[in-house]
Amino acid sequence: MADTQQRPGADGSSAPMGPADIAGLLAGRIGQRRVPAAGSPQPATPPPVSPAAPAAVASAAADGGVGAVPSLAGLPGALPVEWEVIEHLQSVVSTRLSAEDPDKLLEEADRRALARRLVRNAVADWATAYAQGNTPLTTEQEAAVGTAVFDSMYRGGRLQSLLDQDGVEDVMVDGLRAHVEYHDRPRQTIEKVADSHEELITWVNRMARLSGHGERALTQATPMVGFRMPDGSRVTASLLTTRPSVVIRRHRIRQHGIAELVQWGSINPMLERFLTACVHAKMNILVVGDMGAGKTSLLRALGREIPPSERLVTLESDRELYLDEPGPKPGPVTFAFEARQSNGETRGGGAAGEVTISDMFATALRFNATRVIVGEVRSTEIVPMLQAMSAGGSGSMCTLHVRRPHGIISRLVQLCTEAGMQTEAAHHLIASSIDLVVYLTYLDETAVGGQKHRFVSHVYEVHDVVGEGGRPVTTELFAPQGGEIRAVYKNMPSFIDELELTGLMRREWLTDNPYGAWMGPLATVGRR
Known part of the structure; x- marks a missing residue:
């Protein structure tokens, strides 16, 4: 299978990423300043970029010193911004989407098309403000940010980049660490797929709602849940394990005979x-x-x-x-x-x-x-x-x-x-x-x-x-x-x-x- 990755743009198109693009993504990240909350004036002024430590080594050292285990932020095609920026932009787009279709009268396909347009506009506004005091993002980087925002609204959010890899069959999350099973190569372990256990639980419950299973919430009252994601992947999550755990069974084939x-x-x-x-x-x-x-x-x-x-x-x-x-x-x-x-x-x-x-x-x-x-x-x-x-x-x-x-x-x-x-x-x-x-x-x-x-x-x-x-x-x-x-x-x-x-x-x-x-x-x- 080809090693070249293709990241879908905010408009749904695909743009191939070469070594230079990947190096550019890994060259910088958002610093310690936090993005303003969703209720602040739009567009938000982005914080400056700070030099990045080698992503895989830095994250592994922070999570226990396992230098051979990469972090989600250190993988090829990683986002050029912290996830808090994606969450902020998601809030901006959700607010604008509710304003344009308050009663949710649009068909699902039309509502998603509207969301894609709003994502493009919100990311463009944000990137313009960001470039005033920082190195501007490339077109590919803006597309990656837009994809992440759309994924956080309608797909697998922060874990979608793992699910999109070729040959993925299972993603097993144990606390903040994920183990990815492939059908044609050995398992890969990824550090820091969430910032906290609470964030992982929030992800599970949001996926359940997106899938039309609002009654399936991962709580202390219901510490085990199962549902399918919008793309058909099967999710099983539990609070009865040492750390919150999630197993995603990826259906690579649905229309086969x-x-x-x-x-x-x-x-x-x-x-x-x-x-x-x-x-x-x-x-x-x-x-x-x-x-x-x-x-x-x-x-x-x-x-x-x-x-x-x-x-x-x-x-x-x-x-x-x-x-x-x-x-x-x-x-x-x-x-x-x-x-x-x-x-x-x-x-x-x-x-x-x-x-x-x-x-x-x-x-x-x-x-x-x-x-x-x-x-x-x-x-x-x-x-x-x-x-x-x-x-x-x-x-x-x-x-x-x-x-x-x-x-x-x-x-x-x-x-x-x-x-x-x-x-x-x-x-x-x-x-x-x-x-x-x-x-x-x-x-x-x-x-x-x-x-x-x-x-x-x-x-x-x-x-x-x-x-x-x-x-x-x-x-x-x-x-x-x-x-x-x-x-x-x-x-x-x-x-x-x-x-x-x-x-x-x-x-x-x-x-x-x-x-x-x-x-x-x-x-x-x-x-x-």
């Missing part, structure tokens, strides 16, 4: 045809794997294969599937349900205002959906999910967190018994509801110079009978063998006739050169 999974090496062409045929044949599919294995990505891709003539309901604790949004091809009529967290109060022995996935099932089924998809089954919602599958919800799908392939049935039974079912009843419900289990393996080699690999390694058929010990009978259809750690054809599914009737699958494809379906060995650094 199953063909892209072949390009990325998650499945091969044979599995693409097989799984697509299973969707069209209305097999009930369970997608499982460890954390970060790509379960949601595969489920989303399978959901995009549902014929447009059908009706779909999705149930999620936090919206991640986006199957109700336009995709690469026409899809079914989709109603996307999202759970709601409690406001922290209790009422009638329960959490006031809380709506769980289990609570939504009854309403969702009244939408006459031909299929139900649950983003992730974590708790007692497993029972209504399996009941919906066994009672006519053919073609339904969900994901489940399972560490090892051999633990799939045990994990299902565990959740069913936690919901109050007897083990024997749970076994029969599982056998009568699930047709196919797809297991994804996650292999992380970034620490040894490689990258993260996510691929299907096992596919099981679950038969509608119970066998020895009362457990459901399963058959390995695809599994690692012959030195190949990815899924290779092993046994013919009992429902192959139904797959062939879709016109998307032929049984001889499974038996003809199954090893070659992966088109080359997995590019791993080393075997574990």
Whole structure:
């Protein structure tokens, strides 16, 4: 991937930043004088620039002497001003925006376009006043300031520069320090992503409001919250850790289909045809794997294969599937349900205002959906999910967190018994509801110079009978063998006739050169 960064300007355009530009950004910063408060005359007169110490070393020394850890202000593309200037300009723009659209009658896109124009004007006014006693900012620097102001209003604010990096998958904030996970290189640790813990908590609550989750506030009454950011990234925050903590799961891919999974090496062409045929044949599919294995990505891709003539309901604790949004091809009529967290109060022995996935099932089924998809089954919602599958919800799908392939049935039974079912009843419900289990393996080699690999390694058929010990009978259809750690054809599914009737699958494809379906060995650094 290219190392050259492109920072979007205040008007949304992109301007490449070369070494000279980056050096210019790091050459100076705002000194100790504070910018006047939002109520002061506009434009505010900026304070003078003071010489900057080497950003990474100075910040690291201030935060404990870890010289190898860069600060947010020391990264390429860093702002030429302190964050307090951005906060001041944000207040100025917000005041002007409220004056021009006091009743918020504009459509969201028009309101953001107006905000961009006001940002450009406010930054230009500020930069003009600043240049009267200091070295003027360059055009690129002004654009970077404008972008930061807009980001603080509508995007990820101070953390947006981390989220915009190529290949970012997770940003984990522990107090004032952030750890950034990438899909193709080792983790990077960044110091000073906020000035205080209070500022970080304020950021969490502002992101929740921007996302339309005003009821989800991080407080002592509700010390754990989860929501999605405006760009779809999933945020989980807590006050129960040693320091306030935030984990942001970045969705790099939202509009992909199953063909892209072949390009990325998650499945091969044979599995693409097989799984697509299973969707069209209305097999009930369970997608499982460890954390970060790509379960949601595969489920989303399978959901995009549902014929447009059908009706779909999705149930999620936090919206991640986006199957109700336009995709690469026409899809079914989709109603996307999202759970709601409690406001922290209790009422009638329960959490006031809380709506769980289990609570939504009854309403969702009244939408006459031909299929139900649950983003992730974590708790007692497993029972209504399996009941919906066994009672006519053919073609339904969900994901489940399972560490090892051999633990799939045990994990299902565990959740069913936690919901109050007897083990024997749970076994029969599982056998009568699930047709196919797809297991994804996650292999992380970034620490040894490689990258993260996510691929299907096992596919099981679950038969509608119970066998020895009362457990459901399963058959390995695809599994690692012959030195190949990815899924290779092993046994013919009992429902192959139904797959062939879709016109998307032929049984001889499974038996003809199954090893070659992966088109080359997995590019791993080393075997574990």
